[in-house]
Amino acid sequence: MNAVTLNGLSKTYSNGKKAVDSVNICLSAGEVFGFLGPNGAGKTTTVKLLNGMLTPTEGSCTVFDINPAANPQKAHALSGVVTEHAQMYDAMTGMENLVFYGSLYGINPSESEERGKALLRELELTYAENQKLASYSTGMRQRLSLARALIHQPRILFLDEPTSGLDPESAQNVHRMIHRLASEHGITVFLCTHQLRYAQEICTRYGLMEEGRLLAEGTLDTLRLQICSGMTLKVKASRIPETLLCKNTAPGAFELQIQSEEEIPAIVRKIVEQGGDVYHISAELPSLEDIYFHLTGKEQTT
Numbered sequence: 413m414n415a416v417t418l419n420g421l422s423k424t425y426s427n428g429k430k431a432v433d434s435v436n437i438c439l440s441a442g443e444v445f446g447f448l449g450p451n452g453a454g455k456t457t458t459v460k461l462l463n464g465m466l467t468p469t470e471g472s473c474t475v476f477d478i479n480p481a482a483n484p485q486k487a488h489a490l491s492g493v494v495t496e497h498a499q500m501y502d503a504m505t506g507m508e509n510l511v512f513y514g515s516l517y518g519i520n521p522s523e524s525e526e527r528g529k530a531l532l533r534e535l536e537l538t539y540a541e542n543q544k545l546a547s548y549s550t551g552m553r554q555r556l557s558l559a560r561a562l563i564h565q566p567r568i569l570f571l572d573e574p575t576s577g578l579d580p581e582s583a584q585n586v587h588r589m590i591h592r593l594a595s596e597h598g599i600t601v602f603l604c605t606h607q608l609r610y611a612q613e614i615c616t617r618y619g620l621m622e623e624g625r626l627l628a629e630g631t632l633d634t635l636r637l638q639i640c641s642g643m644t645l646k647v648k649a650s651r652i653p654e655t656l657l658c659k660n661t662a663p664g665a666f667e668l669q670i671q672s673e674e675e676i677p678a679i680v681r682k683i684v685e686q687g688g689d690v691y692h693i694s695a696e697l698p699s700l701e702d703i704y705f706h707l708t709g710k711e712q713t714t
């Protein structure tokens with residue numbers, strides 16, 4: 413059984429905007445799926461379709477074989493969701509919120525409290541357990557909403573920008589937790605994010621969206637093969653022969669595109685034979701960021 417299936421999934425909003433356009437994706441249980449794409453690509457719309465908050469205009473989607481629009485309760489029992497605007501109650505404490513959301517899933521208060529304490533510990537929020545939500549910062553709310561999404565021990569987590577508004581340390585904690593949930597508890601994760609470096613660390617597969625269409629899908633290795641094969645050779649040398657096609661990125665720093673490591677010895681030999689001194693050399697495979705910018709045709713700024 414697939415954890416997630418999108419089958420020709422399309423959604424056109426009432427204003428005529430086709431936000432999701434014939435998307436096909438199959439995810440196995442235990443995958444950490446990075447759903448990437450620029451603003452307006454259709455990521456949130458897809459998550460809403462997978463949570464039964466929207467109904468497809470064409471095609472279909474399932475979560476563990478359940479159609480979320482037809483069986484929202486069954487789908488919700490299996491899914492935890494963190495969106496950008498999580499609804500929680502300002503007048504209640506962090507723990508009261510967790511116990512309340514636990515009760516919606518039929519979990520008794522003492523069980524919710526026990527699970528809640530463990531989650532808050534992991535998210536480094538124990539100190540704010542009895543603080544009213546009104547006094548929480550954005551980052552604290554974001555982490556509490558992750559705890560809320562996990563209170564009923566879902567099989568799949570939908571995370572729509574779970575680290576937006578978090579400082580780098582908290583964002584790293586959340587990413588570590590996502591990784592642990594998948595690797596130790598076998599939870600499937602569907603993660604919409606713009607943080608490509610973190611995504612590359614924790615995701616097992618990726619889907620790249622633009623203007624409602626799925627541009628590419630697969631593991632990092634398959635995306636590398638399909639989209640930017642080869643690697644970048646970074647060389648620090650006093651000088652480099654003109655016959656080597658390379659980009660001069662900084663004084664004494666050069667970059668060459670090569671297809672395999674086999675080419676490196678000949679390149680080094682050429683530099684040395686022409687009187688150049690080599691200080692440093694490294695070959696790098698394309699990163700997720702390289703693939704993303706290559707596909708979306710946008711200029712890389714870093």
Ligand SMILES: Nc1ncnc2c1ncn2[C@@H]1O[C@H](COP(=O)(O)OP(=O)(O)OP(=O)(O)O)[C@@H](O)[C@H]1O
Nearest residue numbers: 425427429431449450451452453454455456457458
């Ligand atoms: N309720 C709505 N009615 C009409 N159009 C909408 C609605 N919600 C979203 N859209 C449009 O659908 C497209 C996809 O939006 P969506 O929110 O799914 O993108 P996204 O990939 O999540 O973007 P972001 O990275 O900014 O979160 C956008 O053009 C957006 O303006």
Ligand SMILES: [Mg+2]
Nearest residue numbers: 455456457572
């Ligand atoms: Mg979005």
